[in-house]
Amino acid sequence: MFGFEAITAHNGWAMALAGALIVMSGLAVLSFVISQLYRIVDLLEYPKRKHKKTQNGSQTGQAGDGQKFAIPQQSVEDIMEKANRYKKLGEQLGPSFQLSELYAISSKHGLPHPHLTIKSLREAGILVPRGDGVFCWNQEILAS
Amino acid sequence: MDLLIQFLTNTGYFLADYRHLIMIVVGSTFVYLAIAKQYEPLLLLPIGFGILVGNIPFFKGFGIGIYEPNSVLHYLYFGVTSGLYPSIVFLGLGAMTDFSSLLARPKLMLLGAAAQMGIFTTLLSALFLGFLPKEAASIAIIGGADGPTSIFLTAKLAPNLIGPIAIAAYSYMALIPIIQPPIMRLLTTHNERIIRMPEPREVSKKEQLIFPVVGLILCCFLAPASIPLLGPFFFGNLMKESGVVDRLAQTARTAIIDTATIFLGFTVGASTQGDVFLNAKSVSIFILGAVAFSIATASGVLFAKIMNLFLKEKINPLLGAAGVSAVPGSAREVHLVGLKADPDNYLLMHAMACNSSGVIGSAICAGILWSFTVG
Numbered sequence: 001m002f003g004f005e006a007i008t009a010h011n012g013w014a015m016a017l018a019g020a021l022i023v024m025s026g027l028a029v030l031s032f033v034i035s036q037l038y039r040i041v042d043l044l045e046y047p048k049r050k051h052k053k054t055q056n057g058s059q060t061g062q063a064g065d066g067q068k069f070a071i072p073q074q075s076v077e078d079i080m081e082k083a084n085r086y087k088k089l090g091e092q093l094g095p096s097f098q099l100s101e102l103y104a105i106s107s108k109h110g111l112p113h114p115h116l117t118i119k120s121l122r123e124a125g126i127l128v129p130r131g132d133g134v135f136c137w138n139q140e141i142l143a144s
Numbered sequence: 145m146d147l148l149i150q151f152l153t154n155t156g157y158f159l160a161d162y163r164h165l166i167m168i169v170v171g172s173t174f175v176y177l178a179i180a181k182q183y184e185p186l187l188l189l190p191i192g193f194g195i196l197v198g199n200i201p202f203f204k205g206f207g208i209g210i211y212e213p214n215s216v217l218h219y220l221y222f223g224v225t226s227g228l229y230p231s232i233v234f235l236g237l238g239a240m241t242d243f244s245s246l247l248a249r250p251k252l253m254l255l256g257a258a259a260q261m262g263i264f265t266t267l268l269s270a271l272f273l274g275f276l277p278k279e280a281a282s283i284a285i286i287g288g289a290d291g292p293t294s295i296f297l298t299a300k301l302a303p304n305l306i307g308p309i310a311i312a313a314y315s316y317m318a319l320i321p322i323i324q325p326p327i328m329r330l331l332t333t334h335n336e337r338i339i340r341m342p343e344p345r346e347v348s349k350k351e352q353l354i355f356p357v358v359g360l361i362l363c364c365f366l367a368p369a370s371i372p373l374l375g376p377f378f379f380g381n382l383m384k385e386s387g388v389v390d391r392l393a394q395t396a397r398t399a400i401i402d403t404a405t406i407f408l409g410f411t412v413g414a415s416t417q418g419d420v421f422l423n424a425k426s427v428s429i430f431i432l433g434a435v436a437f438s439i440a441t442a443s444g445v446l447f448a449k450i451m452n453l454f455l456k457e458k459i460n461p462l463l464g465a466a467g468v469s470a471v472p473g474s475a476r477e478v479h480l481v482g483l484k485a486d487p488d489n490y491l492l493m494h495a496m497a498c499n500s501s502g503v504i505g506s507a508i509c510a511g512i513l514w515s516f517t518v519g
Binding site (some may be wrong): 001004038045132 | 239246247250251253254256258259260261263264265267268271273274276277280333343346347348350355358359362363366367437487488490501504505508509512513516517
């Protein structure tokens with residue numbers, strides 16, 4: 001038996017349609033579930049984070065004249081300050097370098113959030129691509 | 145003198161016919177492509193050499209051939225016919241797969257699902273050409289572009305077609321750099337090809353640990369027939385992510401998968417004997433395999449374009465081609481086509497997300513087809 005007759009006789013249309021729908025819906029459900037995974041993890045970690053925050057909230061320092069002040073958890077930095085720090089660090093890489101090299105050297109020196117910082121430097125136009133995966137510093141912006 | 149004549153009539157030189165010679169040329173070509181051109185050498189070299197071994201003529205009844213009981217090759221071939229080797233390969237695959245890019249962008253899983261439409265279209269085409277349902281399902285799974293999955297399903301449904309289906313599946317996987325790029329360029333505009341994907345978010349270790357368990361439960365509850373493939377796959381992944389059984393994960397992704405790959409390729413090659421392989425059915429299977437790969441690539445790309453009609457943050461439609469689960473070949477081709485359009489556009493990480501979802505999708509499809517055609 002050949003042709004469309006064969007497909008109909010062997011229930012081919014139903015198999016193809018049902019199979020396609022099953023695999024699409026199955027993976028769609030899996031996709032939805034894993035998109036919510038980070039919330040489930042956050043929910044599981046919420047009590048721990050709350051406990052840590054309560055402990056850190058009471059952290060204070062003392063100035064020379066005896067006055068107490070609250071130590072901020074993270075210092076708020078200007079993008080230019082980050083850029084200058086990374087540029088100094090990246091001097092040993094030369095005028096052109098790959099982002100992975102800059103990332104490696106900043107991680108080695110213990111700078112916080114190197115991935116996010118390099119991303120923000122790219123978005124601010126301070127790191128510019130030269131093609132072939134190589135980047136350099138935008139001297140005009142750094143000088144201003 | 146009689147003894148000498150008897151010996152000579154039992155040699156391969158006496159017993160050879162044109163079919164053996166054709167298959168020896170095919171096997172030699174595979175070996176050449178693997179070594180000189182480096183086309184998927186991990187697959188083509190064992191298969192090619194297996195074809196050479198399997199097509200050396202011998203006197204049947206001596207317990208030498210792969211189809212003769214109690215022969216060495218027959219015992220090694222058991223891993224293919226029973227579906228053992230594909231399961232072991234999937235264990236190793238899971239232990240070397242990093243799902244973080246997929247977990248960071250779960251939408252890309254839908255592209256892996258869309259690329260499996262090649263399987264169902266090929267199912268219809270195979271039925272149209274007169275293949276029986278079990279044979280058609282075995283041929284259709286070539287569209288999943290997953291060698292172990294193709295061999296697993298064929299061993300269950302149509303063991304007589306293992307040779308041509310495996311050769312077709314692995315040949316087309318090796319030809320991905322030739323098949324996919326023209327289809328990708330045909331179905332996308334330059335502006336679409338230069339779409340940049342946003343940086344994926346950081347994925348926590350806990351998410352990477354929970355995923356294999358959740359994936360196993362959701363996928364195998366839906367298609368229990370895919371347990372022999374997805375069970376080891378997610379197990380391998382959990383071993384890798386847990387960090388507490390590094391030795392086992394390391395063994396799974398090195399020694400174990402390599403051993404299974406050697407025996408799988410070699411015995412599949414040896415099973416493709418001229419009298420079984422050289423017929424009209426095999427030619428049809430080869431043609432349908434090309435159709436399957438092309439439609440799978442096209443469906444993934446077109447689905448991505450359809451998704452873009454509804455999304456604010458557009459997806460680069462080239463990623464749809466990476467839903468074809470030829471890991472990592474199709475992801476690499478997507479990345480290269482993307483780089484040609486925009487040298488600063490790095491799509492590899494995103495393409496690997498689609499690739500790994502394609503592996504899951506093709507295994508689910510194998511389970512579905514097995515359920516439909518069993519009995």
